Amino acid sequence: MKPKAFHFEVASVSDRGRVRALNEDGVAVDGERGFAVVTDGMGGHRAGDLASRMTLESIVRRLDSSLRQGTSISSQWISEAVAIANTAVRSTAQRQQNHSGMGSTLAMAVCQDQKIFLAHVGDSRIYRLRGGRLELLTRDDSIINDQVEMGMIDADDASDSHNRHFVTQALGMADKVTVHMREETLRDEDVYLLCSDGLNDMVGEQDIACIVDALKTNLKVTAEHLVQLANDCGGYDNITVALIRVRDEVPVVRQGWLSRLFGRAA
Amino acid sequence: MAKLVLSRDGKVVNHYFLDKPSFSIGRNADNDIALDDAQLDPIEFSVIKVGNDAIVEGATGAGKARVNGKPLARQILQHLDVIDLGKYQLRYMSSGTVSDADFDRTMLIQTVRSPDAGGAPVVLGMGSAATEKVKLREGSVEFLSGPAAWTAGKIIPLERVVTTFGDPGEKLIVLTRRPHGIFVSHVEGPKLPRVNGETITSPHVLKVGDLIEGAGYKLKLAS
Numbered sequence: 001m002k003p004k005a006f007h008f009e010v011a012s013v014s015d016r017g018r019v020r021a022l023n024e025d026g027v028a029v030d031g032e033r034g035f036a037v038v039t040d041g042m043g044g045h046r047a048g049d050l051a052s053r054m055t056l057e058s059i060v061r062r063l064d065s066s067l068r069q070g071t072s073i074s075s076q077w078i079s080e081a082v083a084i085a086n087t088a089v090r091s092t093a094q095r096q097q098n099h100s101g102m103g104s105t106l107a108m109a110v111c112q113d114q115k116i117f118l119a120h121v122g123d124s125r126i127y128r129l130r131g132g133r134l135e136l137l138t139r140d141d142s143i144i145n146d147q148v149e150m151g152m153i154d155a156d157d158a159s160d161s162h163n164r165h166f167v168t169q170a171l172g173m174a175d176k177v178t179v180h181m182r183e184e185t186l187r188d189e190d191v192y193l194l195c196s197d198g199l200n201d202m203v204g205e206q207d208i209a210c211i212v213d214a215l216k217t218n219l220k221v222t223a224e225h226l227v228q229l230a231n232d233c234g235g236y237d238n239i240t241v242a243l244i245r246v247r248d249e250v251p252v253v254r255q256g257w258l259s260r261l262f263g264r265a266a
Numbered sequence: 267m268a269k270l271v272l273s274r275d276g277k278v279v280n281h282y283f284l285d286k287p288s289f290s291i292g293r294n295a296d297n298d299i300a301l302d303d304a305q306l307d308p309i310e311f312s313v314i315k316v317g318n319d320a321i322v323e324g325a326t327g328a329g330k331a332r333v334n335g336k337p338l339a340r341q342i343l344q345h346l347d348v349i350d351l352g353k354y355q356l357r358y359m360s361s362g363t364v365s366d367a368d369f370d371r372t373m374l375i376q377t378v379r380s381p382d383a384g385g386a387p388v389v390l391g392m393g394s395a396a397t398e399k400v401k402l403r404e405g406s407v408e409f410l411s412g413p414a415a416w417t418a419g420k421i422i423p424l425e426r427v428v429t430t431f432g433d434p435g436e437k438l439i440v441l442t443r444r445p446h447g448i449f450v451s452h453v454e455g456p457k458l459p460r461v462n463g464e465t466i467t468s469p470h471v472l473k474v475g476d477l478i479e480g481a482g483y484k485l486k487l488a489s
Contacts, residue, residue, distance in 0.1 A: 143317055166317055207427045214426075217434045218453045225442065229427060232445050233400045 004248045006186050008034040008111060011219035012242040013227045017198055018235030024048035025196045025240035026056035026104075033067050034111030036242035038124050040196040042170060043093075043102030051089050051102040055171050058085035059108060073112045075181050078119045082106065082171065082179045089172030103170030106179075107138065107194040109244060111186060116246075118192075119181045122167045125200055127208065128184070129191040129216070134209035138180060140197075141169035188248040191216050195226075198237035202230040212243070219243045268320055268360040270313070272299065274353060284320055289313040291356070292325070303353045305330060310351065311338055320358065322349065402427060402443040410477070410484040421488050424448065432481025439480035447471040448487065450478050 010031040016023040024041035037059050041052030062081045071077065085106075093099045105122025118126050123140040139145060143166040171177055191212055199208070207229060215222040223241045230239040270289075272280045282289065282299055289298040292309040301310075309325040320343045322333065331338040332350045349356040405424045409417040412431075422429075424443055430453065432438035437455025441448055451469040452458050458465050459480025461472065472478070478485040 210426045211428055214428045214430045215438075215440060215453055217438060221440070221451070221453050225428060225440075228442075228444070232402075 004114070004188075006034070006111065006114075006188075007247050007249075008032075009219050009245040009247065010034075010036060010243060011223045012036070012240070013220075013223040014240040015198075015227045015231065015235075015238065017238050018231055020236075020238060022046065022049055023238045024052050025198070025238040026052040027240050027242050028056060028060045029242050029244070030063075031244075033063075034116075034244060035063055035067075035109060036192070036194050036244050037063075037106070037108045038194040038196055038240050038242050039107075040105040040122065040124050040198075040238070040240070041102065042104070042167070043099070045098050047093070047099045047102035048104070050092070050099065051104040051170075051172050054089050054092065055085045055104040055106055058088050059106065063110065067112075073110050073117050075117075075183075078108075078110075078117060078181055079179055082119065082121065082177060086171045086177045090175065093172050101173075103172040105167065105170055105196070109192050109194060111244070111246070114186055116184050116186055116192065116244075117181065118184065119179050121177055121179055122170045123197045125195055125197070127193040127195070127205075127212075129193070129209065129212045130187065130189075132209075132213050134193075134205055134212065136205070137182060137184070140167075141180075142167050186246050188246060190246045191219075192244040192246075193226075194242040196238060196240040198235070198239035199226060199230050199241055201237060202233040202235065202239070216243075216245055219245055268315075268358065270299070270349075271357045271359060273355050273357070279354075284313065284315055287315050290325075291351075299356075301351065301354050303351065305352055311349075313343070318360075319343075320360070400445050402445055403447050404489075405441075405443065405448045405472075405474075406488045407441065407478075408486045408488040410486055412483045412485075431483045431485065437481040439478075439483070441472075441478075442469070450480070452480070455481055 008031050010029040012027045012029045014023060014025050014027045026039040029036045037056055039052040039055045041048030043051055059081055066077065089104060093102050105124040107120040107124035107126050109126060110117045118137055120126060120138045121141060123142050125136060126138045128135050128137055169177060193212060203226065208226065211225045212222055215225060223243055226241050227239045268284045270282045271278055290309050290312050291297055291299040293301060293303060293306040294308040297309060307325060307329055310329045311322055311324045311331050314321045314323060321340065322338060322343055323340045324331065324338050329338060330352055333341065334347055343358040345360045347358045406421050407424065408421045409419065411418055424441055427443055429441045430438050432455065438453035439450060439459045440453050441450055449469045449471050450459055450461060458467060459478060461470050462477050472487045474487050474489060476487045
């Protein structure tokens, strides 16, 4: 049987939010090749913005050239790409006093053949909507998550914690960074959502699921609705969302009634 | 720094800064906060510090302590929570939460090496204000006409944050609940929705009684 050829619809929105002066998140999506990357910078004096931008650019540049050359994406490829980005951010942080302590989270999804490769560092997340159900596919590198897993506090209480934002890992913070990776099989109508914590801190997962499921046929509207709701709920942090919708059929270019009537493009 | 303020019969007796990893509270004299109340257990409960959080935990699970009137269960204390022990009350005060919060949450204030050499550094950030629970505008719509005849005259409440009408992939409009109103917007399809006969090109806030036409439906905002 000939393997299915998937194609991808993508959209992204990145917003400063209602409180912070700068948007230190980064985002890139590519529908033709099927990838999305979200980064969330940290560190004062605009260093977070730099760390996030450096991470994004490094990953996207590498993705771009590898996919153009037909390189197979693998866990090794991802580890290397993240290690290179990590070194770049770290060496800049160490060279310049006012950039010391800067770092960036990362969430990335890359589709190739029948697979989607997911990777993340820090507390940026990847969700998947499948059959109307939203599933969190990543586990935050955060103190609060460790506490929940050790049974120190209930998951329900985690959102009340003042430790929500203590990430235990970010690119640029140490010589080595551990990337969490997983590989999933592509399925028609799956929607992958990558986001910075400005979304999931403000908006409950039920509402995220509801919006993505109801509006997924227009991803731009979906992304705008998610960001809008996060802002309506306070918008305390930068909010970034990237969406990939998997389709196994080529989209029909709908013609207007005039062109249908006359059988040619109007 | 966070502290527990001890009071008895409404009078403040003492302050205890939470300056170590764990605090025990109870009748025994070797507790960090020892209370002379025979009704209490030898160790009634503990407070454990984790980063910016203080977590309370009952020693036996059968204690008398109540937090804000509810039996003490393992939980994160919030600024101004009151732990009632009968004769005594403890109020949790945490200066690092709401008023002092720096919203710039990812700003790093400290990088600490974990004790094992070569271990990944632990990154500490600032706490942020708790997620604000917002109230979205409530409302309902009446079906005036639609693809299915049975829906005519039916009124449905807008329960979810978004409610769509139409056929996904073909034509679709959405009603969105926001704090300051219910909005209608176009999702997809060749025709834009209309409100009271006027075509709308961007999300449009609705008033009760507005007539909405789109994606094959005629609806009225009923409340």
